[in-house]
Amino acid sequence: MREGMQIESAEIRLEDKVRLLEALSQTGLKYIVAGSFVSPRWTPQMAEVDALLDKFTPVPGVNYSALALNSRGAERAQVHTPPLSPGDGLPRTFVHVCDVFVRRNANRSQADEISSWPDTVQRAVAEGKIEAGIGINAAWGSNWLGEFSLSERMDLLEKQHRLWTAAGIRVAEVVIGDPMGWNMPDAVEEQLLAIRSTWPEITRFHLHLHNQRGTAPISIYAALRTLTEECELILDTTVGGIGGCPYCGNGRATGMMPTEDLVDLLHELGIETGVDLDALIEVVILTEEIIGHPTDTHVARTGPRPRGERLYAMDMPFVETFEQAQHFRVGPSAYAGAPSPWKSVITSPSRDRLGLQQDKAGAS
Amino acid sequence: MREGMQIESAEIRLEDKVRLLEALSQTGLKYIVAGSFVSPRWTPQMAEVDALLDKFTPVPGVNYSALALNSRGAERAQVHTPPLSPGDGLPRTFVHVCDVFVRRNANRSQADEISSWPDTVQRAVAEGKIEAGIGINAAWGSNWLGEFSLSERMDLLEKQHRLWTAAGIRVAEVVIGDPMGWNMPDAVEEQLLAIRSTWPEITRFHLHLHNQRGTAPISIYAALRTLTEECELILDTTVGGIGGCPYCGNGRATGMMPTEDLVDLLHELGIETGVDLDALIEVVILTEEIIGHPTDTHVARTGPRPRGERLYAMDMPFVETFEQAQHFRVGPSAYAGAPSPWKSVITSPSRDRLGLQQDKAGAS
Incomplete structure (x- = not known):
């Protein structure tokens, strides 16, 4: 809902968003990002996020979240918790490998992000946290700076890892974002293997891969193949593969792997998801009606392989x-x-x- | 042109097809399937294939071919050779693993296909051939019969292999078709490894994978990863990923991996193609104009990763x-x-x- 709707028409009616969020809640999906608390001036698509969260009927057991980029956003999110979930409480540091993107997207520099780490770590220590997450965004490359190397990525991860470790807090998770679709399956595999061999205690991975050049599904499969059984892999996808941001230079052509295609792939690989694919396909059809154009879905056009x-x-x-x-x-x-x-x-x-x-x- | 155009509107003008074929010829692609010689009654999209081949200006060095399903089609193709290439002369046997599909598509049974093998082999012997190809179609599954097992596929390949070997002709190539999009990356890998370990002398593989459930790009990458350097891999793709057949039950929703996405993937993997991706992207844009609807392209929407x-x-x-x-x-x-x-x-x-x-x- 957040990733997809933020780049679609701002004219989509509140009642349609409610309908969509409620239908999505009935599919068996357990994690739904409902929207974001950002400036309605630059992201008018999210102007009604408060009303959406007031109006929709949440389904017990579904974890609803919303993106907040600053303290004002965090305050607004607090008002809607519940239905929003309180969050997992894991303290996290992160940095954009591309400092043009973070300047365009959040009016900060890479140096600003790095200088905020010590505060985050100190707060976590004060709160008695024992685990933390580290992360890099625009990891594999950027439309403004080109591609980044494994050593650039590992260097930025290692700096965060060192801070947490020095504070006596164990790093349990890595988040890797790719807003501009620079992921490649071989580079994703190389990156995951490097983290696993450098820090074997890190077993939770969260990948946010965009699909500008069609490689997100291939990279996701590479990640599934690379990570061994003791690891947990969190994958962000969108219904119909819609989504994107106006800051990255690709707009609606950004996309992600369609959720329904991923669910189908997992089922075919024998991985249970608890998702009702038929219900999810109906949500894709509803989404296309509401946004007014076809999506990148495959499975909702043909159905899964019939048996x-x-x-x-x-x-x-x-x-x-x-x-x-x-x-x-x-x-x-x-x-x-x-x-x-x-x-x-x-x-x-x-x-x-x-x-x-x-x-x-x-x-x- | 064959795979893509056969499922688009029959109203597309001849001059647009000529324009498209000529533009495609200028991209550096070396193998283009220009159309098919089939009944204009059931495939009106191909009614003008003779005129297309008469009118367009071929580019030296490009291999043009056209599909012929019977002797009448082969005769028509002969008239247009050149500009059509004479073919590689390799004798081939093949069979559909799904006998519903072959009945619907060519009004033959699987048994008919198998009973035609001895004639093909005898003719090859008479012509002094020393190498041959074997093939299976609808290999991984069918919308009418469900999925097929590795042993079913290997059994049908082995029967062909035995015939050729008994006749003193070496099998050098395997063609695997998947008209109904049942390919999965793990099954493709398993299949290729089984062939390589059973018959190490087979080093040429030709995959024709459709994309109904979005797995063709993943399976293609799996094939690239699985086959070692001494192997040759021939991949069928279409501009914009268009294509399909009216017999398979999925129509235009059949699709393939978009050629431009594959070319971009190969370039990013450091594999030279000789294809001018910018020129190919212009062909995608032209194709969308001519067919009147957007395609599944990724790279033509955003461009390749900028550097x-x-x-x-x-x-x-x-x-x-x-x-x-x-x-x-x-x-x-x-x-x-x-x-x-x-x-x-x-x-x-x-x-x-x-x-x-x-x-x-x-x-x-």
Whole structure:
């Protein structure tokens, strides 16, 4: 909701946002970023975030959060907690590898970010924290500075790690952001392996990968392959792969991996998600209606790979358009009237062996 | 041109197809499938393929081909050779793992395909061939029968391999098709490794992967990672990722990995392609104009990762829409009039160190 909606039209009605957030809450997804507390002057799409959080019906067990970039935003978030979750309480430091992006996005310099670390660490010590997170943003490259090297990234992580360790606080998590879509699967793998071998005690990884050049799904799969079982991997994605920010130079063409494509990939890999993919696909369709244009979704156009009684009817006529391809969710009416080129009934010994109910019904 | 255009509107004008084929010929791509010789009754999009091949200006060094599914098609192709290339002369056997798909698509059964193998082998022997190719289509699964196992695939490959070997002909190539987008990166890897370990002499692989569920780019990367240096990998892709067939049940939602995204991925991996990505991006834009709807392209929306003088201007204003994101190819006019939220000039020590001409020009 935050990543996706912030770059769509500011004219989208509050009631549609409520509808979308409530539908998303029913899919089984457990972590939803509902919006951001930022200036309505520059991000009018988020002007109604307070009203949205007042109006929608939260689902128990779903963790709702909202982005706050400064203390004013944090105060506004406090007012809405709950339904917003109180947060995990983990103290975190981070820095942008690109100091042009942070200047454009938050009117700060990289040096400003680094100089804020000691305060964060001291506050954590005072609060008796025992674990912390470190992070880098615009990690693999930037539209303003080009690509960054592994040693640049590791250097900025190591400086944070040293501060926390000196304060007696264990680093348990690394967050890596890529707002400008510079991720590459080999570089993601190299980065994760470097962290694992340098600090084996870090087992939680949070990747926020954008998809400007189509590599986010490939890099996400590389991360799934690279991290071993003792690790936890948190992946940010958006319904339909929408999203982006006006500061990064790519706008709506920024994108992420579509959530529904990731859920489908995980299911196919045998990884349980607890997400109802059918319900999630309906949210994609609703999103496209509300934003008024098609998204980058794959799975919501064709449905997941069909099995059992969901296998397609053998005599299905020509399917040519995107609308006709929706038969997987709306039924045969999607392709009503489409031509059938076959002179005789389609038969198949392999299909017969499946003994499907739909085929028996057709034969009777 | 074949895979993409066969599922788009049949109303696309011949002169636009000529324009597209000629533009594609200028990108540095060396293999272009220009169309197919099929029945204009069921594939009216290909009714003008003869006229297209008569009219366009071929570029020397580019290999043009066209699909022919039967002897009538092969005769028509012969008339247009050149500009069509004569083919590589490699005798090939193949079979669909799904016999519903082959029945729907070519009105044959899997048994028909298998029974045609001995003739193909005998003809190759008579012609003194020393190498051959084997292939399976709908390899990983089907919208009509569900998924197929490694042993089902290997069994069908082994039967072909045995025939060729018994005839004294070496198998040098495997073609694997996936018209219904059932590919998964782990299954692709497993399949390629199984072939390599069973028949180490097979070093040429040709993958035709569709993208119904968004996994084709991930599977292609898995294939690039899996195959070692002595192997050759042929990958089919389409401009903008368009394409599909009316028989597979998904129509235009079938898709492939966009050619421009693959070229960009290869360049980023340090693999030379000889393709002019800028020229290819112009072909994507032209394609979208001609077919009348946006494609699945990523790289043509944002441009490749910018470097050197292509790095974005630090004072670039808000970029929100897809049109504004086109600044990478049309220049600052793309975002003319967009708001700038910054009260002071954006500065960055890291950017200064790059010493870009564009920044010097701006400062003078």
